[in-house]
Amino acid sequence: MAEPAFSVCVYCGSKPGASSTYADVARAAGHWIGSRGGQLVYGGGNNGLMGLVASATLEAGGRVVGVIPQALVDLECAKTDCTELHIVQTMHERKQMMAERADAFLALPGGIGTFEELFEVWTWRQLGYHDKPIGVANTGGYYSGLLSFLNSSVTAGFMNGAQLDLITIGDAVEPLLVQLVGKAANSDLGTDLSRI
Numbered sequence: 001m002a003e004p005a006f007s008v009c010v011y012c013g014s015k016p017g018a019s020s021t022y023a024d025v026a027r028a029a030g031h032w033i034g035s036r037g038g039q040l041v042y043g044g045g046n047n048g049l050m051g052l053v054a055s056a057t058l059e060a061g062g063r064v065v066g067v068i069p070q071a072l073v074d075l076e077c078a079k080t081d082c083t084e085l086h087i088v089q090t091m092h093e094r095k096q097m098m099a100e101r102a103d104a105f106l107a108l109p110g111g112i113g114t115f116e117e118l119f120e121v122w123t124w125r126q127l128g129y130h131d132k133p134i135g136v137a138n139t140g141g142y143y144s145g146l147l148s149f150l151n152s153s154v155t156a157g158f159m160n161g162a163q164l165d166l167i168t169i170g171d172a173v174e175p176l177l178v179q180l181v182g183k184a185a186n187s188d189l190g191t192d193l194s195r196i
C-alpha cells in the first residue's frame with residue numbers, strides 16, 4: 001500500500017459511552033481518516049469507541065496502526081485485523097510509539113486513559129518534545145466541564161492562555177480533523193521524545 005496521506009493518533013474510550021452520539025463520532029472520525037487515504041494510530045483494542053474508530057477507518061480504506069501492551073491484549077481485546085498491530089512491553093512504549101507514528105493527535109470522548117493520554121501529549125507539546133497539533137472533540141459538550149475548569153486554572157494563575165491555545169477544540173469532528181491535518185501539513189512535525 002502507498003504511504004498514507006497523513007497519520008492521526010486518536011485517543012478515545014475503551015467503553016462505548018452512554019449515548020449513541022459517542023459511537024457516531026468515533027465512526028465519523030474513522031470514516032474521515034480512511035476515506036482520505038489516511039492512517040489511524042491508536043491503542044490497538046477492539047472495545048468501545050476504540051474498536052469503532054479502527055473498524056471505520058479500515059472499512060473506508062485507510063491504514064490502522066494499533067499499539068497495545070502485552071498485558072492488555074486480552075483485557076482490551078487486541079484488534080487482530082489492524083494493518084499493523086504492535087504488541088509492546090509497557091504502557092510507556094505504547095504511548096511513545098503512538099506519538100512517533102502520528103502527525104496529529106485527536107481526543108474523542110473517553111475515560112481516564114483518554115484523559116491521561118491527552119494531558120501527556122499536551123504537556124509534551126508545551127515542553128517542546130514535539131510540535132504536532134492536538135485536538136479535542138467536544139462531542140455533545142462532553143468536555144465542556146473540563147474546558148471550563150481549565151479556564152478557571154488560567155484565572156487562578158496556574159496555567160496561561162498560551163498553554164490552553166496549544167489545543168484546538170471543536171464540536172464537530174470532521175472540521176476539527178481538517179484543521180489538525182492542515183496544521184500538521186504546515187509544520188515540520190518535529191518529534192524528539194528521547195529526553196522523556
Ligand code: AMP
Nearest residue numbers: 012013014015043110111112113114116
Ligand atoms: P479509557 O479512556 O479509560 O476508556 O481508556 C482508553 C485507553 O487508554 C485504553 O486503551 C487504556 O488502556 C488506555 N490507557 C489507560 N491508562 C493509560 C495510561 N496511563 N497510558 C496510556 N494509555 C492508557
